[in-house]
Amino acid sequence: xxxxxxxxxxVREVGLRDGLQSIATILPTxxxxxxxxxxxxxGVSEIEVGSFVPPKLLPQMADTADVLVAALARCPGLTATxxxxxxxxxxxxxxxxxxxxxxxxxxxxSHNWANxxxxxxxxxxxxxxxVAFSHGLPTHERPVVSGGLATSFGCSIEGNIDxxxxxxxxxxxxxxxxEEVVLADTVGYGNPAAVRRLFEAVRRELGKLPLAAxxxxxxxxxxxxxxxxxxxxxxxxxxSLGGLGGCPYAPGASGNIVMEDLxxxxxxxxxxxxxxxxALLEVRRYVQQLLPGEALRGSIGQAGLPKNFRSLVAxxxxxx
Amino acid sequence: xxxxxxxxxxVREVGLRDGLQSIATILPTxxxxxxxxxxxxxGVSEIEVGSFVPPKLLPQMADTADVLVAALARCPGLTATxxxxxxxxxxxxxxxxxxxxxxxxxxxxSHNWANxxxxxxxxxxxxxxxVAFSHGLPTHERPVVSGGLATSFGCSIEGNIDxxxxxxxxxxxxxxxxEEVVLADTVGYGNPAAVRRLFEAVRRELGKLPLAAxxxxxxxxxxxxxxxxxxxxxxxxxxSLGGLGGCPYAPGASGNIVMEDLxxxxxxxxxxxxxxxxALLEVRRYVQQLLPGEALRGSIGQAGLPKNFRSLVAxxxxxx
Numbered sequence: 001x002x003x004x005x006x007x008x009x010x011v012r013e014v015g016l017r018d019g020l021q022s023i024a025t026i027l028p029t030x031x032x033x034x035x036x037x038x039x040x041x042x043g044v045s046e047i048e049v050g051s052f053v054p055p056k057l058l059p060q061m062a063d064t065a066d067v068l069v070a071a072l073a074r075c076p077g078l079t080a081t082x083x084x085x086x087x088x089x090x091x092x093x094x095x096x097x098x099x100x101x102x103x104x105x106x107x108x109x110s111h112n113w114a115n116x117x118x119x120x121x122x123x124x125x126x127x128x129x130x131v132a133f134s135h136g137l138p139t140h141e142r143p144v145v146s147g148g149l150a151t152s153f154g155c156s157i158e159g160n161i162d163x164x165x166x167x168x169x170x171x172x173x174x175x176x177x178x179e180e181v182v183l184a185d186t187v188g189y190g191n192p193a194a195v196r197r198l199f200e201a202v203r204r205e206l207g208k209l210p211l212a213a214x215x216x217x218x219x220x221x222x223x224x225x226x227x228x229x230x231x232x233x234x235x236x237x238x239x240s241l242g243g244l245g246g247c248p249y250a251p252g253a254s255g256n257i258v259m260e261d262l263x264x265x266x267x268x269x270x271x272x273x274x275x276x277x278x279a280l281l282e283v284r285r286y287v288q289q290l291l292p293g294e295a296l297r298g299s300i301g302q303a304g305l306p307k308n309f310r311s312l313v314a315x316x317x318x319x320x
Numbered sequence: 321x322x323x324x325x326x327x328x329x330x331v332r333e334v335g336l337r338d339g340l341q342s343i344a345t346i347l348p349t350x351x352x353x354x355x356x357x358x359x360x361x362x363g364v365s366e367i368e369v370g371s372f373v374p375p376k377l378l379p380q381m382a383d384t385a386d387v388l389v390a391a392l393a394r395c396p397g398l399t400a401t402x403x404x405x406x407x408x409x410x411x412x413x414x415x416x417x418x419x420x421x422x423x424x425x426x427x428x429x430s431h432n433w434a435n436x437x438x439x440x441x442x443x444x445x446x447x448x449x450x451v452a453f454s455h456g457l458p459t460h461e462r463p464v465v466s467g468g469l470a471t472s473f474g475c476s477i478e479g480n481i482d483x484x485x486x487x488x489x490x491x492x493x494x495x496x497x498x499e500e501v502v503l504a505d506t507v508g509y510g511n512p513a514a515v516r517r518l519f520e521a522v523r524r525e526l527g528k529l530p531l532a533a534x535x536x537x538x539x540x541x542x543x544x545x546x547x548x549x550x551x552x553x554x555x556x557x558x559x560s561l562g563g564l565g566g567c568p569y570a571p572g573a574s575g576n577i578v579m580e581d582l583x584x585x586x587x588x589x590x591x592x593x594x595x596x597x598x599a600l601l602e603v604r605r606y607v608q609q610l611l612p613g614e615a616l617r618g619s620i621g622q623a624g625l626p627k628n629f630r631s632l633v634a635x636x637x638x639x640x
Contacts, residue, residue, distance in 0.1 A: 005513060159627040189626045191588035192547050193325060219626065220581040220619030221588070223544045227512050231551070261540040268511035268541070299540030306509045306539065307479040 003230045009271045010236045011262055012046040013039055014214070015287075016067070017083050018256055019244030020060045021051065023294055029063045029070075031290045036071045036078075038283045039241065043275035044259070046079040047071070048102060048238075052089030068096040081146075085116045090130040090145075094137060100144040101134070102182070103127050107166045108155035111186070115150065124172060131177035147178030148214065152198065154189025163198050170202045180210040182238070185225065188218025188255075192228035200232045212236035215257050217243060217297075222257035223265055230269075237262060241280075241287055242296025258298035260284055264305070267313055277305065323550045329591045330556045331582055332366040333359055334534070335607075336387070337403050338576055339564030340380045341371065343614055349383045349390075351610045356391045356398075358603045359561065363595035364579070366399040367391070368422060368558075372409030388416040401466075405436045410450040410465075414457060420464040421454070422502070423447050427486045428475035431506070435470065444492060451497035467498030468534065472518065474509025483518050490522045500530040502558070505545065508538025508575075512548035520552045532556035535577050537563060537617075542577035543585055550589075557582060561600075561607050562616025578618035580604055584625070587633055597625065 003009070016036060020027055027035075036047055049071050050064030064082060071080050081100040082093040093101050105123035106112035112120050127147060134145050151158075152166045170181050183198060195213070202211060213229045213236065215222045226237060238256065245256035263275045277300075284301050288294075323329075336356060340347055347355075356367055369391050370384030384402060391400050401420040402413040413421050425443035426432035432440050447467060454465050471478075472486045490501050503518060515533070522531060533549045533556065535542045546557060558576065565576035583595045597620075604621050608614075 154626060154628050156627060160631060187626070188623065189628060191585065193589040218619065218623045219584060220543060220578070221585060223540060224547045224585060227544045227547045258540070264539060265511065265541060265544060269513035299538065303508065303538050306474060306507070307476060308474050308509060311480060 001233045003233050003235055003271070005270045007235055007271050009266050009273050010046060011044060011259065011266070011273050011275060012048065012081075012212070012236065012238045013044050013241060013259060014048045014238045014256060015240030015242070015244045015259070017048040017051050017061070018238075019240045021058050022245055023060075023291070025291055025293060026060050027290060029066050032063070032067045033070050033074065035241075035283070035287055035290065036067070037074055038286055039280070040075040040078050042279035042283050043273070044280070045077065045274065046081060048081045048083060051083035051085075052092045053083075053085060065092060065096040068093070068098055072097050084130070086126050087129045087133060090133055094134070094141065094143055098143045100146055100180075101130065102146045102148055103130055104148040104150055104184075106150040106155070106186070107161050107169055108151040108158045110157040111151045111155050114157065120169070124169075124176065127173060127178075128176045135177070144179045145177060146180040146182060146212075147173030147176075148182035148184055149173070150184045150186040152183040153185040153194055154187060156187040156189075163194070163201065166198060167201050167205065171205050174206050174209055178209070180212060180236075181206060182212040182214050184214035185216055186214075188216040188221070190215065190225050191221055192224050195225045195228040196232050199229055199234055203233060210236060212238065214238040216245070217255045217257045223261060226257065226262065226265060242284055242301065243298055244287075244291075244294065244296065255297060258301070260298050260300045264300045264309075268309070277309075321553045323553050323555055323591070325590045327555055327591055329586050329593050330366060331364060331579065331586070331593050331595060332368065332401075332532070332556065332558050333364050333561060333579060334368045334558045334576060335560030335562070335564045335579070337368040337371050337381070338558075339560045341378050342565055343380075343611070345611055345613060346380050347610060349386050352383070352387045353390050353394065355561075355603070355607055355610065356387070357394055358606055359600070360395040360398050362599035362603050363593070364600070365397065365594065366401060368401045368403060371403035371405075372412045373403075373405060385412060385416040388413070388418055392417050404450070406446050407449045407453060410453055414454065414461065414463055418463045420466055420500075421450065422466045422468055423450055424468040424470055426470040426475070426506070427481050427489055428471040428478045430477040431471045431475050434477065440489070444489075444496065447493060447498075448496045455497070464499045465497060466500040466502060466532075467493030467496075468502035468504055469493070470504045470506040472503040472510075473505040473514055474507060476507040476509075483514070483521070486518060487521050487525065491525050494526050494529055498529070500532060500556075501526065502532040502534050504534035505536055506534075508536040508541065510535065510545050511541055512544050515545045515548040516552050519549055519554055523553060530556060532558065534558040536565070537575045537577045542575075543581060546577065546582065546585060562604055562621065563618055564607075564611075564614065564616065575617060578621070580618050580620045584620045584629075588629070597629075
C-alpha cells in the first residue's frame with residue numbers, strides 16, 4: 001500500500017555513527033553533542049549517536065556512552081539510539097539510557113563475519129539474548145529493540161543476496177522479538193524494483209511491525225530507492241547530514257543518503273518531516289566547520305532551495 | 321498505468337546539445353562526431369547532435385549542420401535529432417536531414433522570453449509554422465516534429481508554474497501537430513509527486529501520443545523523478561553523458577541527469593535499454609579526455625558497476 005501523499009515521514013540521523021565511523025578524524029565529544037543538539041533543534045527527532053563496539057576497532061566511537069548521556073540530558077524528547085552488535089553493547093547502551101538499541105547483523109554471511117566475526121546463526125542467537133536482556137529491565141528503563149539487516153540488497157563480497165533469505169531473516173528477527181526491522185542497503189546495490197519487492201514481501205509477513213529503510217547512495221540510487229519504498233508504505237528512513245558515511249568493512253561503500261536531500265524530496269512531494277530545511281542547511285554548514293577536511297555531499301547543500309519551495313510548503317501548511 | 325517491469329526504455333543523449341551549449345569549451349566537429357559514433361555504438365539510438373540557434377548566441381553549436389550530416393552518414397539507423405526554436409531552425413535541420421526536430425518553448429512566459437525572445441503565443445504560432453513546413457516536405461524527407469515544454473515543473477525566474485497551464489500547453493502542441501510532447505524540468509524544480517500528477521494528466525488528454533521526460537538533477541531529484549515517470553508509463557528519457565549540461569538562461573540550472581546512472585537504474589530495475597553499460601562507461605572516459613577541463617558527474621562513473629550487475633542482466637537475458 002503506498003504511503004499517503006501527506007504522510008508524516010520519520011527521518012533518522014545516522015551520521016554521528018555511520019558517518020563518523022568511516023572517516024579518520026575523531027570528532028571531540030563536545031562537537032558531537034553540538035551537532036546532535038543543533039540537528040534536534042532543526043526538527044530531527046531520532047538520532048543514532050554512536051555505537052558500542054570495541055574502541056580498539058573504532059576509536060571514533062569510544063565516547064558513545066558520554067555522548068548518549070549528555071544528548072539525553074540536553075535534548076528532551078530526542079529518540080537517542082545506538083548501534084549494538086552484541087549483548088555487551090546492548091547492556092552498555094541501556095545503562096547509558098538509550099531509547100532504542102539498533103542491533104545489526106548482515107544478511108550476507110561473509111559480510112557478517114567481516115563486520116561482527118560471527119556466523120549469521122550466532123548473530124540471531126545473540127539478538128535473542130539482547131531481547132531477553134531488554135525484557136528483563138524495568139519498563140521505564142527498557143529501550144526499544146530494533147533488528148537491522150545489513151547487505152539486504154546485495155553484498156560487495158558475495159554479490160547477490162537471495163531475497164528469500166533476507167525475508168526469512170527479517171521474519172526470524174521479528175519472531176525473536178524485534179520491535180522494528182531495518183533493511184539496509186549497506187553497499188548501494190539496491191534498486192527501486194528490488195526495494196519494492198523486498199519491502200512488500202516483508203510487510204506482508206510482518207503486518208504492522210515498524211519497518212525502516214537504510215539506503216546508501218553509492219551508485220546514485222539512494223533517493224530513487226526512497227521513492228520506491230514510499231510506494232510500498234515505508235515511512236522511516238535513515239540518512240546522514242552531508243551524506244557522511246559508509247562501511248569500513250565494505251569496500252567502495254561510500255555514503256548514506258543525504259539528509260538535506262531526503263528532507264527536500266519528502267517535503268517537495270507533500271510529505272511532512274517536522275524538519276526545518278533552512279535550519280538543517282545551517283547545521284550542515286556547522287558540521288562542515290567541524291570537519292573541514294571532509295567533503296560533504298548533497299545537491300540542496302550546493303544548489304540551494306528552489307524559489308517555489310517556501311510557497312509549496314506554506315500552501316500545504318495553510319491547507320491544514 | 322505503470323511501465324511494465326521488463327519494458328524497453330528509450331534513452332536519448334542530449335549532451336552534445338544541452339551539455340556542450342553550457343560550457344565554454346568549443347568542441348571541434350570531429351570530436352563531436354567521435355562522441356556521437358561511440359555512444360551510438362554503445363547502443364544509444366537517439367542523439368540530439370546540436371541546435372539551430374544563432375551562432376552569435378551559441379558559437380558551440382555553429383557546426384550543427386555538419387555534425388548532423390556526418391553523423392547520419394556514419395551511424396546508419398541513428399535517430400539524429402536537433403533542437404530548433406523557430407521555423408528557420410527547422411528548415412536548416414530538415415535540409416541537413418534531421419530525423420526529428422525538437423522544437424522548444426517554455427511554459428514560463430519569462431523563461432520563454434529569456435530563451436527565445438518570444439511570447440508563449442508567438443512560440444505556439446511558430447510551432448504551427450514548423451509543423452506546416454514539415455507537412456509540406458516529401459514523405460521520405462519529413463522529420464518527426466516534437467514539441468518540448470521547458471520549465472514544466474517550475475521556473476528559476478517565476479517560481480511555481482501552474483500545472484493546468486502546462487497541461488493546456490501540452491494539449492495545444494498536440495492539437496497543432498506535435499508527434500511527441502516533451503515535459504522538461506529545465507531548472508531541477510520537479511519532484512516525484514508533481515511528475516506523476518503532470519504526466520498522468522497529460523497522458524489522460526493525449527492518449528497514445530509519445531511523451532518524453534527531460535529532467536535535470538540540479539537538486540538531486542533527477543533519478544527519483546525518473547522512477548515516478550516510469551510509474552505512470554513514461555518510457556522516453558533524455559540524459560547526458562557525465563551529466564554534462566544545464567541552461568545558459570536559467571541561473572543555477574546545472575546538469576542533465578547522468579546517462580550512465582539512468583541506464584544503470586533502468587537495467588537494474590529489469591528494464592532493457594539496448595545500451596551496453598560497460599561500453600558506455602568507455603565512452604564516458606573518452607568524452608572526459610575530450611573535455612579535460614570539465615568535471616563529469618555520475619555515481620556509476622565513480623563507484624563502478626556492482627558485483628551482481630552482470631548476473632542480474634544475464635539472468636534476465638537467459639529468461640528471454
